[in-house]
Amino acid sequence: MSKKILLIEDDKTVRENTAEILELSDYVVETASNGKIGVDKAPIFKPDVIICDIMMPEMDGYQVLQILSEHDDTWQTPFIFLSAKTDHKDIRKGMNLGADDYLTKPFEENELIDAIESRIAKTAILNNRKNDETKGVQSFDILKSQLRKSEQRTFDAGETIFEAGQVSNNIYLIDRGVVKTHRSDENGKELITALHKDNDIFGNISFTKFGSFDEHATAMEKTRLHEISLDEVRMLFNQNPQVMFEFIDEMGETLSETKSQLMEMAYSSVRKKTAQTILLFSERLRKNKLSQIRISRADLAAVAGIAPESLIRTLSTFKKQGIIEIEGRNIKINDFEALENIS
Secondary structure (H helix, E strand, O other), X not given: OOOEEEEEOOOHHHHHHHHHHHHHOOOEEEEEOOHHHHHHHHHHHXXXXXXXEOOOOOOOHHHHXXXXXXXXXXXXXXXXXXXXXXXXXXXXXXXXXXXXXXEEXXXXXXXXXXXXXXXXXXXXXXXXXXXXXXXXXXXXXHHHHHHHHOEEEEEOOOOEEEOOOOEOOEEEEEEEOOEEEEEEOOOOOEEEEEEEOOOOEEOOOOOOOOOEOOOEEEXXXXXXXXXXXXXXXXXXXXXXXXXXXXXXXHXXXXXXHHHHHHHHHHHOOHHHHHHHHHHHHHHXXXXXXXXXXXXXXXXXXXXXXXXXXXXXXXXHHHHHOOOEEEEOOEEEEOOHHHHHOOO
């Protein structure tokens, strides 16, 4: 089935030309001539990707992104800015608001298509992982459904969710985003205790004694989550003991995964994670072995589960070795076999 693109662009010529490019690439395209019309159309059209200009009448692109990121039907939709503005402050502002990519006019046709395919590929990869992790879980979904009915909060990248010493009366479910829990050693060095992603539950979970959080929780990217009081969870357990048993099993698995995660952070090969993620995107995008992959370093790091700084250093090493070429956000694989054999 063809993917759907919502194109929000006030310049008629650019809008029509871009729509034609997308339609010839087998996308179903809906257009809007300003931000207000785009905001109205998005929840109805339910696009797979939104492409939006920044400088527009009625409502600019930043406002469009902010509104749609808070709407239930569009908050997960990949968002690409399309603009003549090239100042780094403008790009940073868009990314901080939650944009997934940024194309500068004039752009090449293949740049546009690569950007869209990269966003769709990332969404598919993360959704598949989410489906695999939740497959077979039924009663436990009752708790998560209850959590999703509770208060909803949004945190920007770097924003604190809770601090050590704060009274812990709630648990949290992540709708979208990544959260790290962390502590500081005696020298002030940050120690990450766990990374939590979409559909994970976290918090200081104790039903027999009240206390305070013994670590900090911080959003690593724009994150939307739900919080529910421990009293409400206890009530749900009393009504449905099976949910409680599966909750205990889930927390046991989470503890085991956290231990493995910490071991991986300490000992596994960043080179291998980086190589596998590049290959995964290449496979998802169905590129031939000479094509380029357009993907942000932050997205590669998010899927690989490593720090952006570590990923950037590893990419530089691969480039020096001639395994890949890098130009802006484009990564060209020169030696697939070398990537596959990295350990």
